[in-house]
Amino acid sequence: MGFTMGLNLLLLMAMVATNILSLYHLSSTIQPKQPPSPLQQPVPDQLLQQLHTIRATINHLTRLQPTTTTTTTKPKSTIPSDLLLYSHISPIASSCHSHPDLLHRYMNYTPFAICPLDTELAEALILRGCHPLPRRRCFTKTPQKPTSQLPSNPFPSSLPDSAVVWTKYNCKxxxxxxRFNQYKGFNTTIADTTFMSYKSDLDLPIPQLxxxxxxxxxxxxxxxxxxxGTGAFAARMKLHNVTVVSTTMNLGAPYSEVVALRGLVPLHVPxxxxxxxxxxxxxxxxCGHAVNRWIPVTAMEFLFFDVDRVLRGGGYLWLDHFFSKGVDLEKLYKPLIGKLGYKKVKWATGNKMDSSGVKNGEVYLTALLQKPIPK
Incomplete structure (x- = not known):
């Protein structure tokens, strides 16, 4: 209490001094009808400096003044906590300064030459929020023998090895x-049947959709x-005259290149x-296999509401085999999804029966939700 009274007294004295100096300054400078006398002295610089100092002191003390009469209560931050969190996870270029070593390695290239083949380094920066990346003065490597004719069928019998530009993967x-990744979409013969069969309530074949x-x-x-992934869903929808763009990351395999070679659009975004x-x-x-329980809940909420932003009224959100712990589905993710206020067209759950699923008590959720049409 004593500190607050003393601070208020100091502020009062500073305000009085400011008013006196301001009146002196005005009375000595405002003479609208008389020309200035050559003998009249201007306001001393020292006096003006003191005036500015007092005003700066008032502003500083005002910011430090407690918001309540007790000295033990700390002033509350006016910045929402979710915005502070998003500033750490959002892909903005300002976060590049938090990873100087990675950025230095990425920017260590020869200007006006071929860019280094370091996709894994670029994606390490992107996943940490350093995106878009500022490499602007080198040329992207392209195949030496570009394919003269790409297949119009998004399920070609094979993909041209002449289009390969990567070097870091075991497979060249x-x-x-x-041969070694038959169930990751690279084998188009197997991928040809994806999204077409119905084995359980967790499946939503495209004809049913x-x-x-x-x-x-x-x-x-x-x-x-x-x-x-490799764009299997977008490829299948293309056969139904539906244009689908796929978000991809080359985490362990050249997914983006495969999507493009199938005549589809890969969006290289986290x-x-x-x-x-x-x-x-x-x-x-x-939302495919990438959208699952390993995403922080707040980040997932941002993702769902950004999906709402791009969806039109009457559009659909499809959570395809979303997995989480069974208890978390009921306590966390079901209420989170419910915030959207979408109509449940399909809602099916089932146990995740692989070794990880059994160990962690995980379940699958397949949900088709329809965004309300504004009235």
């Missing part, structure tokens, strides 16, 4: 990738596949980045 050809949309008089023309799509123009957003 698509033939090798097809299109039938649901048709019955609701809701046309699907444009879509976004978040975590699209999950925490704002979708590079205009507001309210997309008919469908699918």
């Amino acid at each position: 050809s698509f033939t090798c990738l097809n 299109l039938q649901i949309s048709k019955a609701a008089s809701s046309v699907i023309r444009l879509g976004v596949d978040i975590g699209g 999950l925490q980045q704002r979708l590079p799509v205009f507001d309210g123009v997309v008919d469908l957003v699918r």
